[in-house]
Amino acid sequence: MKKSLELLAPAGTWQALEAAVNAGADAVYLGGKAFGARAYADNFDRDELSRAVYFAHMHGVRLFVTVNTLAEDREMRELADYLAFLNNAGVDAVIVQDLGVLRLARKIVPELPLHASTQMTITNSAGVRFAAACGMVRAVPARELSLADLRAAAAEGLEIEAFIHGALCVCYSGQCLMSSLIGGRSGNRGRCAQPCRMPYALTDREGRNLLGGAAGAYLLSPCDLNALDVLPQMIEAGVCSFKIEGRMKRPEYVAVVVDAYRRAIDGCLAGNCRVPERDRAAVEQIFNRGFTTAYLRGRPGRKMISDSRPDNRGVIVGRVESLRRGRAA
Template sequence: MKKSLELLAPAGTWQALEAAVNAGADAVYLGGKAFGARAYADNFDRDELSRAVYFAHMHGVRLFVTVNTLADDREMRELADYLAFLNNAGVDAVIVQDLGVLRLARKIVPELPLHASTQMTITNSAGVRFAADCGMVRAVPARELSIADLRAAAAEGVEIEAFIHGALCICYSGQCLMSSLIGGRSGNRGRCAQPCRMPYTLISDSGENLLRGSAGAYLLSPCDLNALDVLPQMIEAGVCSFKIEGRM
């Protein structure tokens, strides 16, 4: 059976949510005030989340919530309450990185659909199979994968969601500790300082500038992702959800 295709747009603010819905997105993803990988976005409090679900569903749009940071033991009680709230609010799925969060969600809200975040660093079909075995209905593979990798992932029978626009980091999806080491702000806790977007110089042991501006100052910043030219191949490979980045 042919899967329907979904355009998935970000919403870091209420205005962005309205814009995405009015522009024709099939689904939107957003974060609450905690447990989301974009802690510096405006995000949504519980009242706003409930209103967002109502607004999206009134327009026939699905709404996913990011619960995709690593959680500490001391946060589990708050996390359990939050997951129960999201389930009762009627969100269509939550996006998860931490296996402990996954286990807790399966225990207390087993009917709530779960998506494996790109932060989970799923890089092959075996990773997709593992997510499916854990009860996840969708996987968001690492954005570094090739079309052939995506085809193999989709062959596992789980919905595959892939980024088509947004940042490419110098480190592998879900594996970066650069922000934590340089600035004490962990991307895995939603507080990435984006050090790979900063200007750098490359200095030799003798102090000589090895590049002298030939490569520009942004030595660790790859060009942003733009997959428009390969959308037909992605569709043919079995990707069903096409994700735009940008909650910030």
């Protein structure tokens, strides 16, 4: 197994940044007030970004900034200024999706390391080679890859960063146009309205429900990714950075999930890959839509969808067997 692995945590607020660092993250990714794929997170203005870089580096933590929306021609001047600022601020890398943004970054700040966003939809080793040829130092493949796919990607020699925990998109790693078509809020501009979390019915031409009671109403709502049990195989496949989704999540969520995965990764490196039950319980309690390993171990089919509800399920502590006046039995 590799001796140097990176646990990468999200930060949508300053409090989440502190939580990630204090819980043991090796690196943190966050967004500025523009050009990031989470426009509705608090995000960081330029002064906060400069302070965030200083704070992270003082604690020996790397800091990556998302510049991963699709940019328009009218934004290029502002984008060039922003990239120059990020480079001067000392960020460790920027995460990009748009090939135009990539080209501009290579021209304006050629020394600034670039990571290929998962929204570039890299699904094979040829995509990894393309990212390397474009001057990128790391690729974040699509979340729909299997362990074998990740192994093939890592064999290309580029750093491979893979998601291990958090929300999944019903479409290929964020390439969903549903929010844009329905409400004019494009996920590729950081404004996804999450229509996949709304209730739907599958009907025929006459309006008859084809599923009846065989499924809940949330037919497009994926479970959350949880790779605690797949970490050894991911490490063996050559993944070097393990990414937690959640720039819209609360600081306590970031702290709990980072803490659990910190212990899991360190345990694997020490030869003990058993995950303590308290860590399983902690990540389940803090937030879950039901858990899945997505496509890492195969095709989960309908088991990947949390059709009963689209939000936090909590933890079941018991069931009510019967009710009597004045008390539950």
